[in-house]
Amino acid sequence: MTTGKLTGPLCHAHKKRMTWGITGRMIAMAALVTGGLSGCITLEAPDKPIIIELNINITQEVIYRLAEDAGNTIDDNADIF
Amino acid sequence: MTRSKLFAKLGLAAGGAVALALMAAPATAQRDPAYAAARADGTVGEKMDGYLGIVAEAGEQVRDMVADINIRRRAVYAERAQAEGATLEEYAFTAGCLAIARTVPGEYYQAPDGSWQQRTNAAPRRDPRCP
Numbered sequence: 001m002t003t004g005k006l007t008g009p010l011c012h013a014h015k016k017r018m019t020w021g022i023t024g025r026m027i028a029m030a031a032l033v034t035g036g037l038s039g040c041i042t043l044e045a046p047d048k049p050i051i052i053e054l055n056i057n058i059t060q061e062v063i064y065r066l067a068e069d070a071g072n073t074i075d076d077n078a079d080i081f
Numbered sequence: 082m083t084r085s086k087l088f089a090k091l092g093l094a095a096g097g098a099v100a101l102a103l104m105a106a107p108a109t110a111q112r113d114p115a116y117a118a119a120r121a122d123g124t125v126g127e128k129m130d131g132y133l134g135i136v137a138e139a140g141e142q143v144r145d146m147v148a149d150i151n152i153r154r155r156a157v158y159a160e161r162a163q164a165e166g167a168t169l170e171e172y173a174f175t176a177g178c179l180a181i182a183r184t185v186p187g188e189y190y191q192a193p194d195g196s197w198q199q200r201t202n203a204a205p206r207r208d209p210r211c212p
Contacts, residue, residue: 063211069164070178073161077154
C-alpha cells in the first residue's frame with residue numbers, strides 16, 4: 001500500500017548516496033593523486049527526469065474526510081467535471 | 082365552471098414546472114458539447130491531481146477549453162478547501178480520485194504511474210489512498 005508513496009524518494013535518496021559514495025570518493029582520490037592539478041568537480045545531470053511527487057504528503061485520512069464534500073462539489077459543478 | 086377549474090389547474094401545473102426548471106437549472110448545468118466530445122474521443126482525460134489533462138494532440142480550441150475548465154476547477158477547489166480546512170492540493174487530489182472513479186468506459190484517466198489509461202468496464206487504477 002505504501003510502496004507507491006515510498007519508492008520515489010527512497011530510490012532517489014539511495015541513488016544520491018551511491019553517487020556521493022562512489023563517484024564522490026573517486027573524484028576526491030583522483031584529486032589527491034593528481035596533486036590538486038584539477039580543482040573542478042563535475043556533476044552530471046541524471047539522464048532520467050527528476051520527478052518530484054508533490055502529492056506525497058496528502059494522507060489517506062484527509063482524503064477520506066474530504067471525499068463527501070468533494071463528491072458534492074463535483075455534482076454541483078457538473079459542467080466542469 | 083369546470084372549464085375554468087381545468088384552466089386554473091393547468092396554469093398551476095405550468096407555473097410549477099417553470100419554477101422547478103428555474104430552480105434546477107444551476108445544479109444540472111451540463112458539460113459543454115465540445116467538452117463532452119473531447120472526453121468521449123479521448124482528447125482529454127482526468128488527471129490524478131484533480132485537473133483535466135490533454136491525452137492526445139489537441140488544437141488550440143481544446144487547449145484553451147482545458148485551461149479554462151482547470152481555472153474554474155481550481156477556484157472551486159480553493160473555496161471548498163478553505164471551508165473544509167484543507168489545502169488546495171488535498172482537496173484537488175480527493176476530487177481527482179472521485180473524478181477518475183466516475184469516468185465512463187472509453188474515457189481516459191491518469192493511472193498512479195502517470196500513464197494515460199482508457200477506462201474499461203473494470204474499476205480504474207487509482208492511488209491506494211483514494212476512497
